[in-house]
Amino acid sequence: MSQPAARIVLASRPQGEPTPENFRLERFDAPEAGKGQVLLKTIYLSLDPYMRGRMDDRESYAPPVPVGGVMDGEVVAEVLESNLPGYATGDLVLAGLGWQTHGVSDGEGLRKVDPALGPISTALGVLGMPGFTAYTGLRMIGKPKAGETLVVAAASGPVGSMVGQLAKHAGLRAVGIAGGPEKCAYVRNELRFDAVVDHRDPDFPKRLAEACPNGIDIDFELVGGEVWQAVLPLLNRFARVPVCGLVAHYNGGGAAEVDRLPATLGRILARSLTLRGFIVYEFADLLPDFLSEVAPLVKSGEVRYREDVVDGFEKAPEAFIGMLRGGNFGKLIVRVAPEPTA
Amino acid sequence: MSQPAARIVLASRPQGEPTPENFRLERFDAPEAGKGQVLLKTIYLSLDPYMRGRMDDRESYAPPVPVGGVMDGEVVAEVLESNLPGYATGDLVLAGLGWQTHGVSDGEGLRKVDPALGPISTALGVLGMPGFTAYTGLRMIGKPKAGETLVVAAASGPVGSMVGQLAKHAGLRAVGIAGGPEKCAYVRNELRFDAVVDHRDPDFPKRLAEACPNGIDIDFELVGGEVWQAVLPLLNRFARVPVCGLVAHYNGGGAAEVDRLPATLGRILARSLTLRGFIVYEFADLLPDFLSEVAPLVKSGEVRYREDVVDGFEKAPEAFIGMLRGGNFGKLIVRVAPEPTA
CATH class of the missing domain: 3.40.50.720 (NAD(P)-binding Rossmann-like Domain)
Structure with missing residues (x-):
């Protein structure tokens, strides 16, 4: 049974500061998980300054988002359906799904989120x-x-x-x-x-x-x-x-x-x-070092962090525009859906 | 017996391109070598772009030359008198004597030039x-x-x-x-x-x-x-x-x-x-590596070099000004005195 879903695409390229008109919310039916795929439901969407660069049609370290394309971004998501070995329904994962409430992944760039390390939103911030x-x-x-x-x-x-x-x-x-x-x-x-x-x-x-x-x-x-x-x-x-x-x-x-x-x-x-x-x-192979060194510091409170959680997927453009003006305070995250209860 | 000597001092600080008026040639009697000193007679004076920076009253990696002070620079010189152990009359040395025909050194920054490595002028250029x-x-x-x-x-x-x-x-x-x-x-x-x-x-x-x-x-x-x-x-x-x-x-x-x-x-x-x-x-401890690796390449002709030798100490300012305009061709060196005959 298909799920009603939404995505935010780049409607037009900004001149200077992005405006709400540079974004467009589109509704669609979430696809089913194909062979070797998982269907993901976004819980948290990360908003980060680098995304501004992707909105320009300019060579950078990553290709630009095409006009009409889904905005790039990382999410913490729940696995709704899995045809991918190693992942089961209910697993929590980190995925490069972009600004979408649902989407499928073939496992590339997918990583399980360990709730024992801390609140799952930290996988987008202090431990992300x-x-x-x-x-x-x-x-x-x-x-x-x-x-x-x-x-x-x-x-x-x-x-x-x-x-x-x-x-x-x-x-x-x-x-x-x-x-x-x-x-x-x-x-x-x-x-x-x-x-x-x-x-x-x-x-x-x-x-x-x-x-x-x-x-x-x-x-x-x-x-x-x-x-x-x-x-x-x-x-x-x-x-x-x-x-x-x-x-x-x-x-x-x-x-x-x-x-x-x-x-x-x-x-x-x-x-x-x-x-x-x-x-x-460039330094991806240091991730295990990072998690083993820093997660305990976060847990003990020696390293502190602050999150700025905005409720509602459709608020993402406004929150992102405000962040570029320095208007947020702490790691900016959009809560797209409630965390699953254990 | 004191030697008639000359030096070139910074007469005034340049505005933009240096002019001949920024330099002044002064005549003086060379001092004698004191205790622990050598008296040096310059054979070759090196002219290098970095000297332009020393003419400005601006913080850089080395202090500026004071107005009235001798212009900085390296020379290949002959030891005329020595009261410094390890150095004898007739030795050829590399010294930070500045733009002077004669001067004394207490050994700081002094290094013997080995004529077996190549022409002694190369100690200011390809091997310097x-x-x-x-x-x-x-x-x-x-x-x-x-x-x-x-x-x-x-x-x-x-x-x-x-x-x-x-x-x-x-x-x-x-x-x-x-x-x-x-x-x-x-x-x-x-x-x-x-x-x-x-x-x-x-x-x-x-x-x-x-x-x-x-x-x-x-x-x-x-x-x-x-x-x-x-x-x-x-x-x-x-x-x-x-x-x-x-x-x-x-x-x-x-x-x-x-x-x-x-x-x-x-x-x-x-x-x-x-x-x-x-x-x-910063990398001074690599000098032995450099000489052992590169001197043979120079000797064999695999590494080639070109010198632009200007005759006459008093020509130094004009040659230096021309170099900053790209007017010279090869390592710019002033021949201050003939090489001693072996």
């Missing part, structure tokens, strides 16, 4: 792609050493909060950058960073310098724009900059009236800096 | 700092793999020519960038790069793309400016960019009408690029 991004970028590119200073912006968000907490765990001075007093208080008091600076402060560059009396050894770059301008002069010799997001640039922003490239290149040369872009999939 | 810069940047940051494509600009110069020849030796496709037909012919025919592109060609970016049908895996960056703009879109995923010079920016140039930083940061992210600034001194 954002947390793993923080872990791999810090370990493989940041190469943290006790006593060094690390800076991360979007520090109340899912990647930034993990970066700073892991840095503290490794004995570094963790300095967060966040927007507004509420987020700053959370970073300082709940996440227990050593210092936090509000990027909306008119004296932001000065405040950041004060928060980093020994300069910056690692800048985990998620934002670009004015954050990068403030960080650049503070970077110590041999500083490492894992570049994993450029939120300030995603809607076509981040450009100045003058050419800022010579200053950045000049500093790379003068300070022997390392800038290294990365996508978490 | 420029060659060693090419060797270390390529090995430690470029991490070349056979079959990859490497691009280097200023390919007829002392660093670029070594980078390309070492890359070829390691089985890479070496693509050079040079200015004008004479230098391009030298790079292609004498240095035997796989391809060479003239950056003065009106279709330079297109020509570079044609010369790199498989994209670029290593860009050994010495120039910045328009060269970097042409290289950027061609860089493959995981490409490495040792940044070791930015000649296009040294005289305050290299800036565009628009902000080019977002495009560079965006590409770093999208392609998982590594940009890494470096100064050769």
